[in-house]
Amino acid sequence: MMSALGQSASRNPQSAVCLALLGAGNMGRRLAQALQLIAGVSIKYVYSRTLSHAQTVATLYGAEGVDQVHPIFEDDQIDAVMVCLPTFTRLETLKLAVESGKHIFCEKPLALNPTMADGIRKLLRGYSRVIMVGQVLRFSWEYSRLRAKVLAGEIGQVGIVRLSRCVGYPGADSWFADPDRSGGVILDLLIHDLDFLRWTFGEVKQVYARSFTSGQRGKLDYALLNVQLQSGALAHIEGSWAHPIGSFHQAVEICGSQGMLSYDNLTCANLKMASTVETEVGPSSRISIPEADPSNDPYFSEVSHFLDCIRNQQESAIPWEDSLKSCELAFLAIESARRGSPLSA
Secondary structure, X not given: OOOOXXXXXOOOOOOOEEEEEEOOOHHHHHHHHHHOOOOOEEEEEEEOOOHHHHHHHHHHOOOXXXXXXXXXXXXXXXXXXXXXXXXXXXXXXXXXXXXXXXXXXXXXXXXXOHHHHHXXXXXXXXXXXXXXXXXXXXXXXXXXXXXXXXXXXXXXXXXXXXXXXXXXXOOOOOHHHOHHHHOHHHXXXXXXXXXXXXXXXXXXXXEXXXXXXXXXXXXXXXXXXXXXXXXXXXXXXXXXXXXXXXXXEEEEEEEEOOXXXXXXXXXXXXXXXXXXXXOOOOOOOEEEEOOOOOOOOHHHXXXXXXXXXXXXXXXXXXXXXXXXXXXXXXXXXXHHHHHOOOEEO
């Protein structure tokens, strides 16, 4: 395997899979780019509420642009749907996918609020087709290596974790600007880091969050989360929709009893490890791990994994139940920020 859950070769790589892309925005376009690199995959439809948007993307991939979803779900040739629609439409879209018996790839976050999470849990429980949520950070080379080194005990007992994800505001006129439809910066952006936190360090005991979500609606959003893990470790998580438009900054710092791991996409070209343990070989205890080849695209890795699961009739390595738990952690942080007090998980 390569990357977090693998850029593994399918055992049946030529098995044809016919897809429909629901959503012609940034994520729909990004996943379509990755899909076209995989043999035996075709995109038959691209759906958008705005037909011209659907047709623009469809033209690039030899697909048909549509502004109605029912022809997609009624088409027996469609094996799977890639759900890249706004978060507030999630439940109704998943209902149609389940009723039509399609394999489902759903962009994060899986649910918008606790009520929707309950509905999705009831809907998906026992569903026999492949379900996968786009927690792409699990397929990122940097984050998967960080996790591997933590689990291997290379920095000892983890005490402090710092995660940061900072980008520009997604637009005052977009649905992102309404936290009742997007979940704001905590759910929509920090779902990546909250999922990585749980995936790597285990479950959470308590969350205390502060954010600008309510007071700065349509202008910016910013949140700070202090998280106590059940292991006793503490995590400090920063999420920003207040940085320059077009910018992207992610950083990680993991401190343990025997050293520290760090990564910052703006200041280093590789992961760094500073150990407090003396080594028997080499002039220094500080080592650098080179970046993966640029072709190791996490979006390519995640859609490859989804297609492997379909072709090999296996469950996704990211259980949808786990994605809902990460959403529920985000909901807890949002409620903590609203109350201005820490909350137990």
